[in-house]
Amino acid sequence: MRADMLTSVLTELNGTSGDIEASGVISTDGLMIAAVLPAGMDEDRVGAMSAAMLSLGDRTAQELARGALEQVLIKGAKGYVLMTYAGEESVLTVLAKPNAKLGLIFLDVKRAAVSIAELL
C-alpha cells in the first residue's frame, strides 16, 4: 500500500531526531496524503497552511528572481515549520522544536523528500 509506505517514511523521519514533532505529505492543492502528527494536531490545518505558504512562496521566489521554489522555512518562538517539495505535486511539511539543529533537519528532510517523490 502506497499510503502505508509513505507513513513509514514519515515515521522514520520523525524518529531520526527528537527535534521533529510532526510530518506530513500534502498535495500542492492542500490535501493531506499521509501524516504522522501528535494527538491534537489537525491534519486539515497543516494541509491548508502548507499549501497557502507554498503558493505564496512560489510567487515570491518568482517575483524576486530566486528561481523555482524548493523550500520555505518559518521560525517562530516555539519552533519551526519546514516545507520542502517532494516531487512536483506534493510537499513534505515538518514541524520541529525551537532549538532544533537545522542542518541535520535539512539533511534528513531532503532524504525523506527524495524517498517520498519516488513513492508518488
Add this chain to the structure above:
Amino acid sequence: MRADMLTSVLTELNGTSGDIEASGVISTDGLMIAAVLPAGMDEDRVGAMSAAMLSLGDRTAQELARGALEQVLIKGAKGYVLMTYAGEESVLTVLAKPNAKLGLIFLDVKRAAVSIAELL
C-alpha cells in the same frame, strides 16, 4: 538622518558577505523604509512580497502552534529570501545567492535587525 543611518546599516550588511545581493527595511504594511538593492530590482515588489509572506507566516506560525513569528526563509533554485522582524513593526528582507553560507547570513542579519530596531 534616520533614513541615512538605516541605509548605512544595510550597506554594511550587504558588505559583510559577497553572498548577500540586496537588503531592505520594510514596514509590516509593505512600504519600503530603506533599501540597498541592485539596479533593476523593484523596491515596491520587494516590499509587497515581504509584507505578504510575513502576514501569511504570522498566521501559519499561529495556526501550527509555533509561537510568535521571527523569520521566514524562502529557498529557490537561484537563491534565498530571508525575512526577519526588526522590532515589531518592520521587517529586514535580505536576498542571497544560492550557495550562501546560511549560518553566517543568519548571524549577520540578526545583528543588523537589532541595529535597525534601535534606529526605528
